[in-house]
Each structure stands twice: as C-alpha cells, then as structure tokens.
Amino acid sequence: MYNSSTCPINWLVQAVHTQPNTTAIEDVYDLLQDNIHTSVALAVGLLIISLFVTFLGSYLVKPTIFLTSFLSAGAVTLAAAPAIVSNISMSETASCLTVGLVPLGVGVMAGLISVFFLIFGMALLGFGAGAGAGYALYLGALYNVPIMTVGPTTLMHILCIMIGGLLGAGLLLKFQQNLFMVATSALGACGTVAATALLLAHVDARFLSSLRMSIRINGSYDFVWPQALAVFVLFLLGIFVQCRMAARKRKRMRDQEDGLAMARVRLVDNDPYKP
16 A cells, blocks of 8 residues: 555655645655655756756757656656555555656656657657646646546646647647657756756745645745746747757758768869760
C-alpha cells in the first residue's frame, strides 16, 4: 500500500498530481525542507533540460526528442502510479520504490524509442506541449467547473490535460516542421518556469499555488502572474533564438553548396582533356 506520509518523494507526486490547497501548501513546504537536496537537484535538472529544449530544440533534434519524451512519459506515469500501486498488495517501502523508479524507467524507455522512431517522439512532444496548454487553461478558467471529483483531482482537470495533449500530438504530427519550434519553445518555457517555481518554493511554497489558491490565500495574483508572464516571454524568446539559429544553419549550408559549385567549375576549367 502506498503511504503518502512516509514516502520521501510524495512532495513530487503532489506537485504533479494536482494543485495544492491552503493546508497542502504548508505540507509541501515542510516536505521540501525535509528533502531539500533531492528537490533542489531535481529542480536544477529540470531547469537545465527545459532551457535546452527552449533554445536548442530545433537545432539538436534527437536529444530534444529524447528529453521531451522522457519528461512527458515520466510525468504521466508518476501521476498515475500512486493510484495503481495503492490497489496492489505490497509493502510501503516497495510501493514507494515502485512509484519512484517505474516513472524513471518508463521515461528512459520512451526516450530511447523516440530516438529510433521519431514519429513516436513527435507525438510525445506534441502531447506534452498540448497537455501543458490544457493545464494552463484549467488553472486560468476551467477550475470553476470541476464536473466531479476523481481521487485527489477533478474530472475537468483530467479532461483538460488529456484533450490538450491529444490535440497537441495530432497537430505536431500533421505539421511537424511548422510547429516543432513552437512546441519545443512552449514546452521548454513551461518547464523552465515550473523548475524555477519549485526552487523558489523552498523559500515560499506559495509559488506552487494555482491562480485560484493564490487569490484565496493572498487576495491577489502576486505568486501567479509573474510566472505566466515569464512563460510568455520565454516562449517568444525561444522561438526567436531557434529561428535565428535555423537561419544561420541555412546560410551555412548555402555557402557550402556555393563553394562546392565553384570547386566543380574550377575542375572543369582546368580539365587537361578539355578541347
């Protein structure tokens, strides 16, 4: 049986699973302080990966596909693992290890498959970007329409993530070249801000609160609107940097082609058998 009170990675499960309420924010802060080395290392790792995807996504395609597939598949598995493990007869230690290691294994496997089958990787990248957009829509507006409670979250929460993810996957598969920069910039920007918020939560856990909880706790948007603005700015900056890098790459390829063409012309002109 999975025991959330004793498993040391429960803070991560809560962060992925649902938005915290007032009491949960205090609990998350305590958990972060108790597991500060693990949580800081994870946040820094996510920050580095997200910055890489944001600015180098279209330049280094295969590493980007591996990383985005790893994160997307791992996050989905981590969100589902506690509910699955709770229905399986095993010790608390074994269930905690399962919740921690299975998402890691699934993420690595998904990343490796994506490197060899880029279509699969594109689908996971689109799913991650679309799920992020759906989650943002839920936090911004649709949290007021929960429909029904499903475990620690709501049906609307699940629908926003799943529908957004499926739409994102379908669009990226259909318009791969046109949307690849947009998808990597969007997913990378969301990951960068999420990692930064997790680091800042070690000082004040309210950085992890949603729009609704920020208003309820603080009476303002102080802990939310800077994050939304940062996502938007990073998204635009990521597209700008990737477009500039793509333009330089095309120019370099044209220069190489022109150089090869000139070399062919010189070889023809210097042909000793030429009449």
